[in-house]
Amino acid sequence: QCEVLNVLTPARFTVKRRHTRTKASAEEFVHLVNGSSNSFSRIKVPRRVPFLSLEDALKRWKDPSQDLFAASDLDKSFDPNRRSAVMSSFAALDEFASEYGRLPHASEHDVVHFSRLAKRTRRRGDDNDDDDDDDIAEDDYTDIVDAFARCCRARLAPVQALAGALGAQEVLKAASGLYNPVRQFLLYDCDELLAHRDRVGAKKKTSQGKGGSDAATAKPSRVGAAGQSYVLGESLTRKLASAKLFVVGSGAIGCEILKNLSAMGAGSARSKKKKRGGGGCVVLTDMDTIERSNLSRQLLFRDCDVGKFKSAAASEAIGRYNSRVNVDAHTSKVGDDVTDGPFDDDFWASGVDVVLNALDNIEARLYMDAQCVRHSKGLIDAGTLGSKGNVQVIVPNQSESYGSSVDPPEPAIPVCTLKNFPYDISHTIQWGRDLFDGLYNRRPNQVNDHSDAFGNMSSEDFARRLLRNLGEDAALEASEEMGEDFLAAVGAPSSEGNLADDDNAAAAAALDRLRVSSAEWAVRLANRLFYDSVVDLLRRHPPDSLDDEGEPFWSGSRRVPRALSYDATPSDDGTVPADRMVANDHLVEFVRAAARLRIETFLSPDAMTDGGRESEVSKEDAIFALEAFSPSDDESEENNEEDEEAGRGGGGDDNDDDDDILSRMVESLDGAKKAGDQSSPISRLLNVVEFEKDDESNGHVPFVTASSNLRALCYGIKPVDAMETRRVAGRIVPAMITTTGLVAAASCVELLKMMQGVPLRSHKNAFVNLALPFFAFTSPLPAEEMGGWRGETYTIWDRMEVREGRKSAERGGMTLSRFLRQLRKQIESDEGEGDEEEEEEMEICSVSYGPYMLYANFLHEGDESILRKSVWDLVKEAAISGDDIDEEDFGLFPDSDDDEERPSPPPESRELTDEQREQIEAIDRKRSLELSVIVEDPETGEEIELPPVSVVRW
Numbered sequence: 001q002c003e004v005l006n007v008l009t010p011a012r013f014t015v016k017r018r019h020t021r022t023k024a025s026a027e028e029f030v031h032l033v034n035g036s037s038n039s040f041s042r043i044k045v046p047r048r049v050p051f052l053s054l055e056d057a058l059k060r061w062k063d064p065s066q067d068l069f070a071a072s073d074l075d076k077s078f079d080p081n082r083r084s085a086v087m088s089s090f091a092a093l094d095e096f097a098s099e100y101g102r103l104p105h106a107s108e109h110d111v112v113h114f115s116r117l118a119k120r121t122r123r124r125g126d127d128n129d130d131d132d133d134d135d136i137a138e139d140d141y142t143d144i145v146d147a148f149a150r151c152c153r154a155r156l157a158p159v160q161a162l163a164g165a166l167g168a169q170e171v172l173k174a175a176s177g178l179y180n181p182v183r184q185f186l187l188y189d190c191d192e193l194l195a196h197r198d199r200v201g202a203k204k205k206t207s208q209g210k211g212g213s214d215a216a217t218a219k220p221s222r223v224g225a226a227g228q229s230y231v232l233g234e235s236l237t238r239k240l241a242s243a244k245l246f247v248v249g250s251g252a253i254g255c256e257i258l259k260n261l262s263a264m265g266a267g268s269a270r271s272k273k274k275k276r277g278g279g280g281c282v283v284l285t286d287m288d289t290i291e292r293s294n295l296s297r298q299l300l301f302r303d304c305d306v307g308k309f310k311s312a313a314a315s316e317a318i319g320r321y322n323s324r325v326n327v328d329a330h331t332s333k334v335g336d337d338v339t340d341g342p343f344d345d346d347f348w349a350s351g352v353d354v355v356l357n358a359l360d361n362i363e364a365r366l367y368m369d370a371q372c373v374r375h376s377k378g379l380i381d382a383g384t385l386g387s388k389g390n391v392q393v394i395v396p397n398q399s400e401s402y403g404s405s406v407d408p409p410e411p412a413i414p415v416c417t418l419k420n421f422p423y424d425i426s427h428t429i430q431w432g433r434d435l436f437d438g439l440y441n442r443r444p445n446q447v448n449d450h451s452d453a454f455g456n457m458s459s460e461d462f463a464r465r466l467l468r469n470l471g472e473d474a475a476l477e478a479s480e481e482m483g484e485d486f487l488a489a490v491g492a493p494s495s496e497g498n499l500a501d502d503d504n505a506a507a508a509a510a511l512d513r514l515r516v517s518s519a520e521w522a523v524r525l526a527n528r529l530f531y532d533s534v535v536d537l538l539r540r541h542p543p544d545s546l547d548d549e550g551e552p553f554w555s556g557s558r559r560v561p562r563a564l565s566y567d568a569t570p571s572d573d574g575t576v577p578a579d580r581m582v583a584n585d586h587l588v589e590f591v592r593a594a595a596r597l598r599i600e601t602f603l604s605p606d607a608m609t610d611g612g613r614e615s616e617v618s619k620e621d622a623i624f625a626l627e628a629f630s631p632s633d634d635e636s637e638e639n640n641e642e643d644e645e646a647g648r649g650g651g652g653d654d655n656d657d658d659d660d661i662l663s664r665m666v667e668s669l670d671g672a673k674k675a676g677d678q679s680s681p682i683s684r685l686l687n688v689v690e691f692e693k694d695d696e697s698n699g700h701v702p703f704v705t706a707s708s709n710l711r712a713l714c715y716g717i718k719p720v721d722a723m724e725t726r727r728v729a730g731r732i733v734p735a736m737i738t739t740t741g742l743v744a745a746a747s748c749v750e751l752l753k754m755m756q757g758v759p760l761r762s763h764k765n766a767f768v769n770l771a772l773p774f775f776a777f778t779s780p781l782p783a784e785e786m787g788g789w790r791g792e793t794y795t796i797w798d799r800m801e802v803r804e805g806r807k808s809a810e811r812g813g814m815t816l817s818r819f820l821r822q823l824r825k826q827i828e829s830d831e832g833e834g835d836e837e838e839e840e841e842m843e844i845c846s847v848s849y850g851p852y853m854l855y856a857n858f859l860h861e862g863d864e865s866i867l868r869k870s871v872w873d874l875v876k877e878a879a880i881s882g883d884d885i886d887e888e889d890f891g892l893f894p895d896s897d898d899d900e901e902r903p904s905p906p907p908e909s910r911e912l913t914d915e916q917r918e919q920i921e922a923i924d925r926k927r928s929l930e931l932s933v934i935v936e937d938p939e940t941g942e943e944i945e946l947p948p949v950s951v952v953r954w
Contacts, residue, residue, distance in 0.1 A: 049181060057184050061087055068184040072775040073764065077187070084122060085144035086187050092117035092145075093152060103153035106230075114149035115142065147194050154227035157263035158748035159190065161256070165741035169770045172738070179387065179771040186775070190749045192762035197232045225265040232752065240755050241269035242280040246352040248334060248368055250286040250314040252735050253382050254358035255300040256744030258284070258314055262322040264748065270326075282318075283352065285330040285343070286311040291694040297737040335367050339922035346927065348375040354754055356747055357381040369394065369402035373796055374930060374948075378754045382743040387736055387771035389743040391764075392780070393750045397797045398760040399780040404796070420537060422715050423557045425708070429720075429728040432707035435529075436691055436700065440597050444686035446478065447485045451685070454486065459673050463665035472661055479665035486672030488517060489602055489686065511614060514599055519617050519625040522594035526587055527565065527631045530710050534563040561714045566626035586710045586719070591622040593703035600699075601687050693730030704729045739770055789827060789935060789944055798947040800826065809954035813870035816855060819951060820844055820867075823933065827946075843936040845943055849929060852878035871931075871951055876923050880916040928952045 006014045052060065052068070060066050062084075071077045095117050096104055104110040166186065173181050229237045245267055247257055261267065261282055271279030290298075290305050290313060300317035301310070315329035332341040348371060355372055357379065359365050365381060372379040372394060379394040381402055394401050422428050454462050466475035491514060493507035543560050545553045554560045564583050570576055576584070599615040691700050701722050708729075709719035746766045753763055764777040783795035802822045808814040814822075824842050847855040854874045860866045866874070912920070923929075929951045934943050 046177070049183070051181075051184060058087075058091065061185065070182050070186045070773065070775065072186060072188055073777040075777075075779070076189070081140050082144060083187065085118070085141045086148070086189070087185075088118040088122040089114075089145050089148040089152075091121040093148075095121065104149045105153065106150040111146055111149045115145050118145045118148075144191070147191060151194070151231045154230040156228055156231055157225065158260050158745045158752070160745075161260055162188065162742055162745035162749070165738045165745060166770075168741070169736075169738040180773060182773050186773075188775075188777075190753075190764070192758055192764075193232055193749075193752055193756065195762070196756040196758055197236065225263065228264055232756075236752070236756060237265060238269065240264060240266050240280075240752070243267060243755065244281050244283065244351055244353045245751075246283045246285075246355045247358060248285060248355065248364070249358035249360070250284055250298075250300075250310040251288070251294070251358060251360060252297045252737065252740040253384065253744050253747075254284075254286065254310075255298045255314060256741050257356055257358055257382070257747055258282070258300065258318050259321065260744060260748040262318050262325050264752075265322070265324070266751075267326050268322065268324040279326065281326045281328055283328045283330070284311050284315060285332050285334065286314075287331050287333045293694055297735045297740065299737070334364055339918045344925050348377070349927065352377060354378040354380065354751060356751065357383075358744075359383075366403050372396075373401050373403075374799075376797060380747045380750050380754070382747045384735065384739045384743055387739055388769045389739045389766070390768070391743050391746045391750065391766040393754070393763045393765055395754065395760055395763060395780065397795075398782060399763070400783050401796055404781075404784065417557075421558045422711065422717065423559055425712055425717055425720050425724070426728050428708040428711040428715070428717060429704065429725055431711055432704040432725075433691065433729045435707050436704055439594070440601060440689050441691075443481055443485055444601050444688045447482055447489065448685045448688070450482060454482070454669070454673075459666045459669040460662070463662055463669060466665065467662070476661055476665055479668045483668035483670075483672050484521070485686070486669075488514070488521075488598075490672060491517070493603065511599075511603075514602060515595070515615075515617060515621070516625075518595040518598040519591060519621055520629060521598055522591040522617075522622075523625045523629040525594060526590055526626075526710070527629065529707075530564040530587075530714055531631045532563075534561045534714055537561060538563075559715045559717075562716075564710060564714055565631050566623075567630070568623075568627075582719075583710070583713055586706055586713065587626060588619055588622045589702065590706035590710055591626060592617045592619065593699055593706050595622070596699050597689070597703060600689075603687070604684060691729070693726045701726050701729070736770070739768070742768060742770070787944070789946060790937070794947045800947050800949045801952060802826065802949060803952045804954045806954050813872040813953075814951060815868050816847070816871055816874060817867040819871050820847075820855075823949065827935070842938065845934045845936050848932040849875045849878060854878060854931070871929065872923065875929055876920050879919045879923065880912065926953075 004014075005016050051057075052066075057068055061068050069077065069083065076082050092114055093103070096110075096114055104114045166182075166188075169179075170181060173179050225237050225240075243266060245261065247254060247261070250258065267280035267282040269280040286309065288310050290301050290308050290310055292303075292306050294310075295301055295303065295306075298310075300314045305313040309329075309331045311329040311331055315327040318325055318327050330342055332338070332343065334343060355368060355377055357365060357368055359368070359381075360383075365383075369379060369381070371377070376396045378396055379402065381392045381394070383390055392402060393399065417423070417427055419431075422431065450462075453465065457465070463475070463479055466478055469475075470478060491510060493510040493514065538561065541553050543554055547553045564587065566584055566587050567580055568576055568584060595617040596615045599617075603615060689698075689700075691704075692698055693701060705720075705722045705725040708725055711717075712719050743766065746764075750763055760782060761779045763780050765780050767776040767778075768774060783797060785793040785795055788794045800823070802814075802819060804814045808818060823844065828842060843857060844855075845857050846853060852875075854871070855866065931949045931951060933946045933949050935946060936943055
């Protein structure tokens with residue numbers, strides 16, 4: 001036995017040898033391992049974790065040698081005073097409940113008595129009372145104990161959810177033996193909320209004694225969440241009820257957040273007729289639909305919801321939980337590529353107070369972050385990855401934003417590993433996934449895009465066009481693929497009805513021919529992928545070959561592949577070897593799956609009315625095709641010789657090579673050209689499919705599984721089942737409902753702080769890993785200060801604003817010239833009065849909108865055709881042209897000596913595509929434009945970027 005110390009590569013590691021009975025020396029042991037193995041697998045060794053009983057742990061928690069506390073909040077976990085106060089308070093709570101049969105009220109009598117019990121339990125069993133008292137700040141200790149006493153009888157929904165998530169995960173650990181349990185206490189609090197609350201019990205003073213009852217509880221809030229009102233005050237609960245919250249995403253995290261918000265009474269206040277905008281609302285959007293695999297972790301959904309939009313189903317579920325919550329559900333996407341939708345500038349100006357992100361991709365997160373920064377809105381972002389989770393709080397005008405820091409990119413599998421040297425099943429699954437996209441997405445798109453050109457041109461002209469646009473290698477491959485696909489499309493059934501009808505006998509016969517040709521195509525594909533390519537690779541790099549440095553080529557993570565072909569020939573004992581049977585089975589499944597998807601590429605949706613059975617290929621047909629088109633070593637060798645001859649070029653000149661490539665392309669295309677209608681080679685567009693992992697009937701996962709497993713067999717990798725293939729190919733990260741519950745609860749705690757307006761240091765970002773376990777709650781970082789004009793500093797939250805006047809609006813919008821004058825005036829007024837010479841030295845170097853440059857002083861200074869154009873029209877022109885503004889773009893705007901502003905012919909007057917019109921309409925809906933402006937410091941000559949400049953409509 002040995003212990004792995006360091007993993008260098010997937011096939012190279014260092015070990016520490018443990019005690020063993022064998023007498024082999026270390027050198028012999030290393031030789032034995034290296035000689036018989038080329039990889040290793042990780043085996044997790046079970047570990048027994050001892051625990052103290054609760055009774056013993058409560059007695060010995062002060063002993064520093066016991067290490068009984070898990071770290072959580074880095075500012076609080078190592079504070080002995082806080083730890084002593086919290087542990088004493090829990091002990092006092094047990095005694096108080098035993099004595100009175102109830103929990104403490106917020107009355108002075110109960111609080112004083114509770115504090116007395118806590119101090120007594122703190123000293124109980126302590127041999128060093130005096131020293132202990134010296135180490136503890138009594139005022140802080142008393143404040144914590146008093147706050148505990150005043151709040152402990154109430155329930156705060158997000159804290160309940162957080163404790164439930166932690167407890168559930170520990171139960172799962174105990175039941176399954178997976179992951180490391182918490183040792184032994186984990187203390188969490190969010191007492192920052194209490195520093196800004198209405199004093200608990202201030203409106204309900206009581207003088208109850210020992211015989212007091214529960215009548216002293218705070219009056220329930222009329223907007224719900226009585227416990228929340230008891231702890232944090234009625235005013236905060238009302239403020240939360242009147243808030244406009246924007247929840248983006250209703251998946252696993254989104255469901256948990258919505259559940260918590262409903263329990264907290266968020267967005268439940270009704271608008272009064274006389275008070276416009278006084279009502280609260282939870283705005284929810286998610287463009288995704290519910291899949292069956294979602295049900296295990298997205299708690300708001302049930303079997304009957306499968307297929308519905310998540311936002312709609314979540315809204316219905318929240319209505320059942322708390323009918324008072326006003327939910328405005330949408331199915332709109334959020335992102336830079338969305339030109340139309342409900343989340344425009346008006347929405348951001350008045351329709352949202354705080355955003356809660358429950359997204360699953362970086363692009364959408366960055367977009368929401370940018371919108372919140374631009375409109376000065378609070379953002380709470382939550383995310384999970386298995387047992388890991390995080391919550392980031394973005395506080396307007398105070399903290400850094402989500403985009404201020406960049407996560408490292410996800411590691412990608414090198415192309416050479418995928419193509420020639422896989423050593424892990426994830427590599428072969430990704431290879432199969434890429435193969436699926438190439439065959440059933442890229443190739444049909446390729447045919448659809450070139451159909452008209454192919455029909456209107458000769459084969460030679462079409463081939464020359466491909467050569468000009470793609471280059472030789474890509475054009476040759478494209479011509480072979482399109483020739484094959486156009487020919488298959490010509491013979492595909494043209495009927496739009498049910499192929500089983502008697503009137504469609506001709507179409508049914510065409511389907512039979514398509515099924516046979518597709519099975520043959522699938523076999524040729526299998527031979528090329530799993531036999532010919534392997535034989536060619538081994539021909540170029542034999543098993544005993546060396547690399548350029550003289551080391552064995554097939555070493556480390558490179559595995560010697562073996563070629564696969566269908567072979568049911570029995571051995572001498574009359575049976576087919578087991579490994580050959582496994583390969584045969586996977587080849588049969590590959591042919592069936594590949595042929596089925598090939599058939600469905602050419603069938604119209606109306607023709608597939610029998611659950612996809614029209615396109616199914618039987619096992620017998622697949623075996624027949626495999627036996628008929630099985631490759632042979634002689635054929636492979638002949639193909640290799642032809643490839644070598646083509647590579648040498650036969651000693652001819654370049655023109656001969658070009659003519660040979662062109663002739664091969666024409667030959668590939670001529671077959672389809674002659675078989676079909678010259679003007680229209682296909683009667684309909686081919687079906688283009690996107691990989692869908694959750695549809696059990698579409699055949700996508702079976703194809704990727706068969707492809708992956710065959711490639712795995714080629715390289716000595718253990719095949720996997722369809723479930724594992726679905727997980728990897730669908731890029732599924734196993735979600736844990738305990739993690740999502742915890743980050744959603746932490747998000748809602750931070751929402752309460754944001755509604756209170758606590759200082760930045762009182763907010764907490766959360767970073768957790770429930771498996772380790774690891775908990776870290778840290779204060780958000782403040783926004784970074786950047787150098788600005790004349791030594792001033794600004795942050796990402798700062799903005800400059802230039803407002804459009806009424807006259808400018810009536811004339812078509814503020815011109816660029818007026819914008820530059822207004823901006824200069826604003827900059828100079830901010831820095832104070834200066835002399836004339838200093839004003840003349842002020843220079844604006846450039847103005848940009850996103851990636852488009854609208855103005856550059858070295859190009860456009862004095863160019864009246866641009867300076868007198870509306871800023872809005874400049875932005876439109878740049879957006880629809882996809883390029884920076886240039887003088888040539890404005891030939892239709894004549895020069896003029898008139899210094900007065902006047903409207904210019906807008907971009908809408910030109911002939912535009914639908915996409916360009918949508919871009920213009922999106923710009924017209926904006927209330928403001930955010931521009932980037934760079935100025936030159938006249939003293940140093942340094943170029944300085946100003947804070948973003950907003951041009952606001954009249």
